[in-house]
Amino acid sequence: MNKVIYMDNNATTKVDEEVFEEMKPYFTGLYGNPSSMHTFGGQVGKKIDEARERVARLIGAKYSTEIIFTSCGTESDSTAVFSALQAYPDRKEIITTRAEHPAIMSLVPHLEKQGIAVIQLKVDKYGNLDLNEYGRYLNEDTALVTVMTANNETGVIFPVEKMAQMAKEKGVLFHTDAVQAAGKVPINMNDSAVDMLSISGHKLHAPKGVGALYLRRGSRFRPFLKGGHQERNRRAGTENVTSIIGLGKAAEIAQAHIDEENTVVKEMRDRLEEEILKRVPRTILNGDKKNRLPNTTNISFEFIEGEGILLLLNELGIAASSGSACTSGSLEPSHVLRAMGVPFTAAHGSIRFSLSRYNTMEEADYVIENLPPVIERLRSISPYWKDGRPTLEFEPQFN
Amino acid sequence: MWDYTDKVKEYFLHPKNVGVIENADAVGDVGSITCGDALKLMLKVEDGTEKIIDAKFQTFGCGSAIASSSALTEMIIGKTVKEAEKITNQDIADYLGGLPKEKMHCSVMGREALEAAIANYRGIDLEQLKEDEGPLVCQCFGIHEKFIEKVVMENSLKTVEEVTNYTKAGGGCQSCHPAIEDIIEKVWKEKGQYLHVREETPRHKPAMTNLQKITLITETIDKEIRPNLVQDGGDIELIDIVGNEVFIALRGQCASCTSAAYTTTSIEDKLREMVAPDIVVHLESD
CATH class of the missing domain: 1.10.10.1100 (BFD-like [2Fe-2S]-binding domain)
Incomplete structure (x- = not known):
């Protein structure tokens, strides 16, 4: 397998060449500690400030000091949640959704053990929230609302701005995980009611192992990592200098290309999606067709299992991902699809293609040509499929 | 990505005996679409000899489910029903050079389908089997x-x-x-073995004399804690015991270890478990 057609950009992305070039001098040459008193370290500190400004510009933050660099999106999420709980010790409720990333979802049992009531808002079959339900739960006991900006599996975009406004009216802190959204859709924190926002480097062509948390000036905050005075005492630990510089450059490039995401990338995604839905029978588009990220499509192929599809696509040099149980190592399919009520006949056979500006229309066409035979082949093996359509003849007594 | 053997990959990419046997002598249907995998096994059995002369399958499931089903058909063709009955799920996994442990259920599904097919061949009522x-x-x-x-x-x-x-x-x-x-x-x-699968509740000892407590703390450190630290090139020194407060120092590698705080916590956990729930450990530094 020489060339990979990489359509798994919601999992991670290629580090942009320019980003890598920007990072290079800071490994073996300019390796000083940004906290040092000497110029050799101090110049690195200046470069970090530049990165901070670049990230601030990407998300429209008014002050660059509102950006705290972290090690990843997960750290940013955890920081936001635990900071809110410590800053408001009398408030014992958190509102989130059933479709969050594991970075938030996995905290739920842990928080419940600590006596925090976690309200997980329902989503409808298109993955959208009911704001009336949300409004009913918001109250003076709410320590934090944490709702993702865009879903990693379906790309569905939540109305975080409206939700943050509603939280603000009740004096409740609002956090959003914008890991998938940043760089793909415009974000403007200067004109927003959101208090905290998480981003991750490796989802926008910066390296893995770096993230950031936007923290609105004046918001209550308690650090997650304690130690040195880095990041203005808000995140201890010597800075991951090269990656932070990479994230800064990637933010700058993402900002310059944001229109491309909504034109070029969207066009490729739309063509891929339309052709697959047209050419393959018994397929279901998961998520809200209109209200979602321009790069993501999540399609269920009924009566077959996702892992088999991925393995055959892998043989063709195509990298995608699946919400099936077998690919995750757990035994149940994606919690996002289940929350949306996608039937099991479809959830097990869901495939996500997530594109980037590095994909080409030729690649989309290659997938369009090669995917239908893969689906047909697996269906020909499936006992739930007969003569080009589903069959009800197969009903095992044992399961 | 799963670490599949080459044989699993081969049987998934080029499965043998896929398809349907019309008028099969035995059919075993197992699994469900909800659970994510299902298998239909069909057999042609020779009259008199009870030899399985053909086997075909259809599978809904992941790569290893398809590979396991295909392997099973190859394993049973040519065997008598009696011989085939002896095949275990481990045999299926072994035939494929092993399966990732999270995927062993695929081999179990194969074995189940075989059992269901044999029951069907012998005219055993599936409803009856279900009741058992x-x-x-x-x-x-x-x-x-x-x-x-x-x-x-x-x-x-x-x-x-x-x-x-x-x-x-x-x-x-x-x-x-x-x-x-x-x-x-x-x-x-x-089988004659007593296993305690469930985590035991901490053994909270009844009130002890000071001497008993000190002895128990020393014993716990010597037998339960020190061996682990020594393994990592470290050691522990017991400095003093005042009431429920235990003063210790870490030596060797542990002394400079950045996770000393973590080590202290785990020592405290151990002492709380073995001695008393209100033990507090203090780390003395030189």
């Missing part, structure tokens, strides 16, 4: 007690995680984990 399944243990995946017992017995399983890997039972809401623990303990008891 025992109570439903795992609601999420619809797994019954007798089946779990059998798989635990045949594969010498000792933990809930293993049971989940082999049968899927317990892989959903996890509320049946205590019931699975009971089954494991029961099966091993029948």
Whole structure:
């Protein structure tokens, strides 16, 4: 397998060449500690400030000091949640959704053990929230609302701005995980009611192992990592200098290309999606067709299992991902699809293609040509499929 | 990505004996679309000799489910029904050069389909078989007690995680984990071994004299704590005991270890478990 057609950009992305070039001098040459008193370290500190400004510009933050660099999106999420709980010790409720990333979802049992009531808002079959339900739960006991900006599996975009406004009216802190959204859709924190926002480097062509948390000036905050005075005492630990510089450059490039995401990338995604839905029978588009990220499509192929599809696509040099149980190592399919009520006949056979500006229309066409035979082949093996359509003849007594 | 053997990959990419046998002499249907895998096994059996002269399958499932089904058909063709009956799920996994542990349930599904097909061949009423399944243990995946017992017995399983890997039972809401623990303990008891699968509750000792307490703390440090530290090139020194406060120092590698705080916590946990729940450990630094 020489060339990979990489359509798994919601999992991670290629580090942009320019980003890598920007990072290079800071490994073996300019390796000083940004906290040092000497110029050799101090110049690195200046470069970090530049990165901070670049990230601030990407998300429209008014002050660059509102950006705290972290090690990843997960750290940013955890920081936001635990900071809110410590800053408001009398408030014992958190509102989130059933479709969050594991970075938030996995905290739920842990928080419940600590006596925090976690309200997980329902989503409808298109993955959208009911704001009336949300409004009913918001109250003076709410320590934090944490709702993702865009879903990693379906790309569905939540109305975080409206939700943050509603939280603000009740004096409740609002956090959003914008890991998938940043760089793909415009974000403007200067004109927003959101208090905290998480981003991750490796989802926008910066390296893995770096993230950031936007923290609105004046918001209550308690650090997650304690130690040195880095990041203005808000995140201890010597800075991951090269990656932070990479994230800064990637933010700058993402900002310059944001229109491309909504034109070029969207066009490729739309063509891929339309052709697959047209050419393959018994397929279901998961998520809200209109209200979602321009790069993501999540399609269920009924009566077959996702892992088999991925393995055959892998043989063709195509990298995608699946919400099936077998690919995750757990035994149940994606919690996002289940929350949306996608039937099991479809959830097990869901495939996500997530594109980037590095994909080409030729690649989309290659997938369009090669995917239908893969689906047909697996269906020909499936006992739930007969003569080009589903069959009800197969009903095992044992399961 | 799963670490599949080349043989698993080969049997998935180029499965043998896919398809349907019209007028099959035996059919075994197992699994469900909800659970994510299902298998239809069809056999052609020679009259008189009871030899399996053909076997075909259809599978809904992941790569290793398809590979396991295909392997099974190859293994049974040419065997008599009696011989085929002896094939275990481990035999299927071995035939494929092994399966990732989380995928062992694929081999179990193969074995189940074979059993169902043989029962069908012998004219045994499936409804009757179902009645013998025992109570439903795992609601999420619809797994019954007798089946779990059998798989635990045949594969010498000792933990809930293993049971989940082999049968899927317990892989959903996890509320049946205590019931699975009971089954494991029961099966091993029948084998003459007493297993305690469930985590023991901390052994809180009744009130002790100071001397007893000091002895127990010293013993716990010597037998339970020091050996672990020595393994990592460290050591522990007991400096003093005042009431429930234990003063220690870490030596060797542990002294400079950045996770000294973590080590102290785990020492405290151990002493709380073995001695008294209100022990407090203080780390003395030189």
